[in-house]
Amino acid sequence: MLKLKRGMGVADARAMHPSVEIVEADPEADRRLLEGLADWCDRYTPLVALDGTDGLFLDITGCSHLFGGEEALVANMLRRFSEQGLEASAAVAATAGTAWAVARFRGNFVVPDGEEAGWLMPLPLAALRLDATICTALDSVGLRTIEAVMTTPRAPLVRRFGKALVLRLDQALGQIDEALSPRMPVPELSAERALAEPVMMVEDIERIILLLATALQEALERRGAGALGLRLFLFRVDGAVTRLSVHLSRPARAPDRMAKLFHERLAALGDSLDTGCGFDLVRLAVESVAPLAAQQVDLGHADRDDDADLALFVDRVCARLGRNAVRRPVPVASHLPERSVAFSSFANAAKIVETALPARAERPMRLLRQPEHVEVVAEVPEGPPLQFRWRRAHYRIARVEGPERISPEWWLESLPPVEKKDGETDPDHEKRRKQAAALKTTRSVRDYFHVEDTDGRRYWLYRQGSYGNADAPPRWFLHGIFA
Amino acid sequence: MATNAVAQKAIFALRREISRIEGTLPERFAEPGSEDAVVLRHNGRPRGEASLLITGVPALDEALGGGISKAALTEIHGQHSRDAGAVTGFTLSLISLLLKQAPSKPVLWIGTSGFFAEAGLPYAHGLSRLFGIMPQGVLFAEAPRPVDALWIAEEAAGLKTLATVVIEISGNPQRLDLTATRRLHRRAAEAGRPVFLLRQSAQAEATAAPLRFAVTPAPAGKRHILGRPLAGSIGPPAFIIALDKNRLAPSARFVLEWNADERTFETRDALRHGRPQDPVALVPLPRHRPDMAAAAGPRMAYGLFRFPPAARQPS
Numbered sequence: 001m002l003k004l005k006r007g008m009g010v011a012d013a014r015a016m017h018p019s020v021e022i023v024e025a026d027p028e029a030d031r032r033l034l035e036g037l038a039d040w041c042d043r044y045t046p047l048v049a050l051d052g053t054d055g056l057f058l059d060i061t062g063c064s065h066l067f068g069g070e071e072a073l074v075a076n077m078l079r080r081f082s083e084q085g086l087e088a089s090a091a092v093a094a095t096a097g098t099a100w101a102v103a104r105f106r107g108n109f110v111v112p113d114g115e116e117a118g119w120l121m122p123l124p125l126a127a128l129r130l131d132a133t134i135c136t137a138l139d140s141v142g143l144r145t146i147e148a149v150m151t152t153p154r155a156p157l158v159r160r161f162g163k164a165l166v167l168r169l170d171q172a173l174g175q176i177d178e179a180l181s182p183r184m185p186v187p188e189l190s191a192e193r194a195l196a197e198p199v200m201m202v203e204d205i206e207r208i209i210l211l212l213a214t215a216l217q218e219a220l221e222r223r224g225a226g227a228l229g230l231r232l233f234l235f236r237v238d239g240a241v242t243r244l245s246v247h248l249s250r251p252a253r254a255p256d257r258m259a260k261l262f263h264e265r266l267a268a269l270g271d272s273l274d275t276g277c278g279f280d281l282v283r284l285a286v287e288s289v290a291p292l293a294a295q296q297v298d299l300g301h302a303d304r305d306d307d308a309d310l311a312l313f314v315d316r317v318c319a320r321l322g323r324n325a326v327r328r329p330v331p332v333a334s335h336l337p338e339r340s341v342a343f344s345s346f347a348n349a350a351k352i353v354e355t356a357l358p359a360r361a362e363r364p365m366r367l368l369r370q371p372e373h374v375e376v377v378a379e380v381p382e383g384p385p386l387q388f389r390w391r392r393a394h395y396r397i398a399r400v401e402g403p404e405r406i407s408p409e410w411w412l413e414s415l416p417p418v419e420k421k422d423g424e425t426d427p428d429h430e431k432r433r434k435q436a437a438a439l440k441t442t443r444s445v446r447d448y449f450h451v452e453d454t455d456g457r458r459y460w461l462y463r464q465g466s467y468g469n470a471d472a473p474p475r476w477f478l479h480g481i482f483a
Numbered sequence: 484m485a486t487n488a489v490a491q492k493a494i495f496a497l498r499r500e501i502s503r504i505e506g507t508l509p510e511r512f513a514e515p516g517s518e519d520a521v522v523l524r525h526n527g528r529p530r531g532e533a534s535l536l537i538t539g540v541p542a543l544d545e546a547l548g549g550g551i552s553k554a555a556l557t558e559i560h561g562q563h564s565r566d567a568g569a570v571t572g573f574t575l576s577l578i579s580l581l582l583k584q585a586p587s588k589p590v591l592w593i594g595t596s597g598f599f600a601e602a603g604l605p606y607a608h609g610l611s612r613l614f615g616i617m618p619q620g621v622l623f624a625e626a627p628r629p630v631d632a633l634w635i636a637e638e639a640a641g642l643k644t645l646a647t648v649v650i651e652i653s654g655n656p657q658r659l660d661l662t663a664t665r666r667l668h669r670r671a672a673e674a675g676r677p678v679f680l681l682r683q684s685a686q687a688e689a690t691a692a693p694l695r696f697a698v699t700p701a702p703a704g705k706r707h708i709l710g711r712p713l714a715g716s717i718g719p720p721a722f723i724i725a726l727d728k729n730r731l732a733p734s735a736r737f738v739l740e741w742n743a744d745e746r747t748f749e750t751r752d753a754l755r756h757g758r759p760q761d762p763v764a765l766v767p768l769p770r771h772r773p774d775m776a777a778a779a780g781p782r783m784a785y786g787l788f789r790f791p792p793a794a795r796q797p798s
Contacts, residue, residue, distance in 0.1 A: 310589070310644045317624060317635055325625055325635075329607040329618040341607045346622065365571055365613060367606035369599075393565065398702065401717050452717050456700035457568055480606060483572025483613060483720035483741065 027053065037086075038183055039241035042233060043281050044073060046187060049180040055103075057096055057180050064092075070110045078108060084239045093119075096180060097172030101127035101146075116173055121147035128168040134161055187231065187285035191215040198237050198278025202266050205234070205282065209262045212284035213255035226251025226292030230258055232265075235281035242273065246319045249311045249347035251290040257312060258284075264320040314346040336409060337367060337479060361404055362450055364460040364480025371477035374461065381467040384449055388461065390478050395453040402449035403463075410441045443472055450482065458482035536581055536677065540739060540748045543724070546732040547694070551577070554675045556668035556692040560727065562699065564653060564684035567602040569700035572613075573722045574679050575605070576741045576748065578647055579614040581677065583746060588646035590616065593624045593635050598653040598683060613720070613743045620646075629656040633663055640670035640678050647676060653683040665691035687727060695728035701738050704751070719743060721751075 004013055004020075013020050030053060038048045038056055044067070047059035060073060067073040070092045081088040091103035093111035102109055102119055105127045111119050120127070123146050125135050138161060143149050149157065149169060158166055170176040191212040199205055209232065220226060228251050234242040246261040266273065314326045327343040334340045375389040384400035417433070446462040453459070460480035465472055535550030544550055551557055557577075561570035578590055592605060607618040624639075626632035629652050636650040650667075652659055664680065668691045671678040680692065687695070701721040705712035712718075721740045726732070739748045 307644065309642055313638060313642055314622070316638065321626060321631055321635075327623050327625070329621060329623070331607060331618055337606075337608075341618070343623070363608040363612050364606055365568065365575065365609040366603040367609070368603040399715055399717050450717055452703060456702040456721065457565060458700070458703065458717065458720070459568075480609070481568040481571075481602065482609075483568055483575065483722075 030054075035183075036240065039243075040235065040239045041077075042184075042241065042283075043192075043235050044077065046184070046190070046285075047180065047182040048184075049182050051100070055100070057099075059180055059182070060092070074108060074110065080239075095172055095174045096178050097129065097168060098174075100129060101172060117150070120172055121145065121150065125149065128165070128172060130165060130168060134165060137161060138165070185287070187287050188225075188289050189216055189219050190283055190285035191219075192233075192281060192283035194281050195279070198280045199282075200275045200278040202273070205266065205279065206259060206263055208282045209284060210255055210259040212282065213258040216258075216284060216286060217253050217255055220253040220286070220289070220292075221294070223289070224291060224293065225289040226253045227258065227286045227288075228290050229287035230261070231285045231287050232262055233281075233283040233285065234279045235283070236275075237277045237280050240274070240276065244269075245287070246315070247323060247347070248315050249318075249345075250308070251292040252308075253292065260312065261315055261319045264316045268320040311346070318346075334409065335406060337363070337406070338371075339409075341367075362401075362482075365483045366481045368479055368481075371462070371479040374476050374478045376461070376463075376476035385451060385461055385463075385476065388476065388478070390459075395457070395459075397451045398454045399452045400449050401451075403447035404449075406446045406448060406462075408441055408444045410437065413437075413440075442466065448479070534675065536577065538577075538580065538739075538748050540737065540750055542735075542750070543737050543739070543748075546726055546729065546735050548731040551677065551694060553581075553677050554672045555694065556664060556671050556678045556680055556690075558664075558680045558682060558690055558692040558695040558728075560682045560685060560687060560695060560697045562684065562697070564598075564601060566698065566700060567683055569722050570681055570683060570698045571602075571605065572720050572741065573696070573698045573724065573739075574649060574681060575610065575614045575616065576739075577677075577679070578649070579616060579746050580748075581647055582616060582620070585646050587620075588644065589620050589622055590647055590649065591622045591624060591639050591645050592649045592651070593626065593632050593639070594651040595629055595632050595653070596625055596627050598651055599625060601653070602683070613741070615743075615746055630658050633658060633667075636678065636680075637666055637670060640667055640676075641674050643674055643676065645676065647679060649679045649681060651681040651683060653685065655682075655685050655688060659688075661689045661691055668692055690728070692728070693730060694726075697725040697727045699723045699725075704740055 003016065010022055013022075034050060034053065034056070038050060041048045041056055041058055045058050045060045045063045049057040049059075051057050060070070064070045064073050067076055074090050074092060078088060078090060089103050089108050091099045091106070091109050091111065093099035093102060093116060094113050095116060098111055098116040098120060101123050102111055105123045106119070109119075124144065125138055125146060128146060128149075130138075138144075138149070143152065146169070149165065154166055167176065171178040193208055193212060195208075199208065216227070226248075228248050230246050230248070232244040232246075234244070236242070244262065244265050246258075246265050248257075248261070252258070317325050323345060324343075326346050328346060329341045330344045332340055332342045372390065376385045377387050378385050384402065385397055387394065387396045389395070443465045445466070446464050448460060448462045451459050451461055458481070459478055460482060461476060461478055463474045463476050465474040467474060534553050536553055537550040538544055538547070559570055559574055561567060582588075582590070594604075604623060605621070607621070610616040610621065611618065624632075624635050626635055632650055632652060636648055639645060639648045642648075648671075659682075667678050667680065687697075699722070701723045703721050704718035705714070706716035706718045707713070708716075719740050719742055721738060724737045724739055726735050726737075728734075738751050740751065742749050
């Protein structure tokens with residue numbers, strides 16, 4: 001044994017073992033490793049919670065029979081951990097507190113139901129997940145084991161050491177429920193396939209996805225539901241887990257549809273999918289569902305559901321290029337050009353009630369995302385522009401229509417703050433705030449001009465602000481392009 | 484007589500074969516009104532007026548052999564990126580004509596993020612005001628690279644649900660070669676629905692599209708108020724259309740004006756000579772009502788007058 005202890009100084013350690021290798025602590029990397037292990041533990045149960053910096057809680061209720069019982073599950077897990085080069089200890093108990101205590105202070109055991117108290121009694125108080133201060137305080141009055149605490153009257157304990165002690169004890173004994181907060185939402189449904197021989201080819205993965213989707217189809221049909229969000233878990237042999245999500249714009253349960261979406265998702269990943277030594281477990285989980293009634297198939301008509309084709313196409317594009325790849329413009333009640341059109345995803349657009357566009361004055365056919373600053377020469381200060389320079393090119397203006405004044409939406413904006421002078425009464429302050437707001441509004445008033453240059457290109461220019469303010473001269477912007 | 488019939492059959496078979504290989508333009512072989520006028524079929528569908536997008540300008544339709552083929556890829560070029568307005572405007576006018584026949588189908592507009600950032604997205608209010616294209620009828624697909632945009636276009640070109648697919652690519656990316664355009668053209672031909680390839684600020688390259696327009700902006704006409712042109716005003720949008728590649732006729736140039744109220748093309752001459760009434764409302768347009776274009780019924784007689792002869796009308 002090296003006889004090194006936690007909290008020991010580096011110099012002391014060096015004095016004892018001159019050849020000791022010092023590695024700086026990296027809590028961030030430790031955390032990542034723990035999260036990676038938590039991902040990997042998903043193969044045993046979907047309910048995995050992190051426990052501090054060095055432990056994991058797994059809720060294996062109803063999962064253990066899949067691995068041949070609790071003992072077999074623990075043995076399987078510990079074997080795989082040791083294959084990955086990790087030393088771990090695990091315990092199974094009816095309560096999280098007991099399992100924690102047994103795993104850390106006794107070793108790899110399965111505590112039978114109802115025997116928690118017997119297992120806990122000989123353990124030190126630290127096994128109750130208590131703060132160090134409470135432990136020391138209890139230690140100072142001679143309470144060193146859990147048994148001692150359990151046999152002491154409770155009321156004085158609570159009064160002297162706080163509720164935490166009794167709470168932890170009750171949680172460990174199962175008298176108070178302890179909720180674990182799993183890292184990920186529990187999927188509605190999931191299907192998985194453990195593979196004797198790890199797969200590496202994307203084609204093989206896609207084939208397995210199709211099998212899993214077929215397995216899910218029946219369960220979805222029984223519920224009368226269709227999948228809206230799907231997630232694929234690829235468990236690599238060496239412990240890394242890849243998660244891929246796809247979203248559907250309308251509920252579906254056809255396996256080929258799901259497989260097509262994952263095909264695009266995998267194609268988008270391309271070489272960035274690190275297959276390593278292969279995946280030995282593939283899981284397909286349904287993250288969200290929506291009701292989907294069974295549809296009568298008409299034998300007489302071979303024509304297909306066109307809308308479904310379009311939805312599938314949009315979903316495929318979105319699976320490959322990101323969820324915002326396909327969007328639909330939605331008119332918004334605002335007279336500011338850039339605010340009057342919002343974009344919504346294809347899936348959401350179906351829910352939006354369309355409002356008829358009000359007839360407006362001339363509007364450009366393409367609107368720039370951001371109005372671009374242009375240098376303008378105008379004949380008279382408040383008059384129309386004569387020539388302008390945009391993107392280093394010079395345009396001479398032949399004809400102008402306008403201006404059309406568009407004011408900012410002052411009713412949506414809050415009053416700007418104004419410094420408070422000493423000895424000033426409140427109404428005065430409010431008045432000055434309103435004046436400042438009015439000034440801000442006049443500064444951001446836009447005068448739009450529809451201009452045509454000598455070559456016949458038509459643009460939408462605007463002047464922001466007005467002449468006369470020495471501190472804020474007006475600025476010109478190009479906002480849109482006309483046909 | 485019998486030999487004549489056999490010969491005719493052989494000739495028709497050959498014509499069909501040629502039109503199949505070329506993918507377009509079977510009507511070139513059948514002079515309208517002549518004795519051996521035949522209905523050629525393309526992929527089992529009779530090819531006729533229904534498969535053509537009629538521009539409504541007689542001279543242009545004549546040069547195009549009746550109209551723009553709907554089952555084909557059509558390239559529309561702009562020389563500079565600052566001509567994006569004219570290119571987009573002309574394309575949207577064609578789409579507006581197309582949507583007159585199938586108003587409920589959506590339009591898919593594909594572009595690269597780079598070009599959308601450069602020239603902006605088509606603006607819903609401008610689309611509805613000028614071209615009668617409602618926001619719910621448009622879908623925008625934004626791709627990070629031209630390759631992805633081409634992939635979306637290829638996938639979308641086979642969808643019959645869409646009214647048309649527009650793919651906007653700027654510059655001359657290497658992937659947009661003869662093979663890529665041929666794939667788009669084939670898919671468009673199979674779906675029987677036009678695909679417009681907008682080449683912004685691009686040099687003309689070899690393409691499989693049977694038709695290539697080059698669009699440059701033209702100074703707009705004047706606004707007509709009370710039947711008279713208003714000096715200094717900017718009227719309806721105008722474009723100079725050059726037929727760069729066309730198998731039927733030598734390259735030609737047209738100056739077209741888009742009439743947003745009627746949703747028709749007009750030539751400058753027609754505008755200059757007979758404009759019976761002013762299409763612009765003198766009172767403010769009614770709000771929360773359908774677009775003006777739908778309500779303008781009585782003007783149809785005037786529109787028919789300038790349409791191609793009755794023989795060419797879709798039956």
